[in-house]
Amino acid sequence: MAPQSQVLVEKKKLAKPPLQLHYLGDRVLRQPAKRVTKVDSDTREFVKQMLQTMYSEDGIGLAAPQVGVNKQILIVDPDPEDAATPPLVLINPAIKGMGKQLCVFKEGCLSVPNVFLDVTRPKLVEVTYKDENGRPQRRTVDDMVSRVIQHEMDHLNGVMFVDRVDNALLLAQELDKHGFSSKAVQAIR
Numbered sequence: 001m002a003p004q005s006q007v008l009v010e011k012k013k014l015a016k017p018p019l020q021l022h023y024l025g026d027r028v029l030r031q032p033a034k035r036v037t038k039v040d041s042d043t044r045e046f047v048k049q050m051l052q053t054m055y056s057e058d059g060i061g062l063a064a065p066q067v068g069v070n071k072q073i074l075i076v077d078p079d080p081e082d083a084a085t086p087p088l089v090l091i092n093p094a095i096k097g098m099g100k101q102l103c104v105f106k107e108g109c110l111s112v113p114n115v116f117l118d119v120t121r122p123k124l125v126e127v128t129y130k131d132e133n134g135r136p137q138r139r140t141v142d143d144m145v146s147r148v149i150q151h152e153m154d155h156l157n158g159v160m161f162v163d164r165v166d167n168a169l170l171l172a173q174e175l176d177k178h179g180f181s182s183k184a185v186q187a188i189r
Helices: 041-056 143-156 168-177
Strands: 059-062 073-076 088-098 102-109 112-122 124-130 134-140
Touching: 041 059, 041 073, 059 124, 073 143, 102 143, 112 143, 112 168, 124 143, 134 143, 134 168
Parallel strands: none
Antiparallel strands: 059 073, 073 088, 088 124, 102 112, 124 134
């Protein structure tokens, strides 16, 4: 079995990240991602590039569709400043349960830079996935990790956080202010 360290990367900004981000309005962000059939060295190399790109862009989560790859892979690191905290790699993630308590929190997204708006999500979720070595995992997470996983899983279904913003007026103002079109939003009510 391959050790987890195969996908650990130094948590630092690179002058030229290996992968290119896609932004709100790009069709690739609206397509449902395909399941990963085999977790191998190519998968781990791609995860490594995702991590390097996420750290370079000051992110705490990244989904494969955001870098133009239509696969069910996401990474989460709610503590990018702490080198001792390993990132989470979730391949083919599925939410198996969620807590009843909802919470509102400001979210942002590397694919909608500089836009931060309130989104309501369950505080706690139980998620199953394969890790970077292809081993099945089950984990119950809450607070920030739960939110980031839900946010990134939305990307795997072609949903973006702006689709979940209730305040349509504020959303339109913020998108316009940062050069994005409100027409790219697919509101979920």
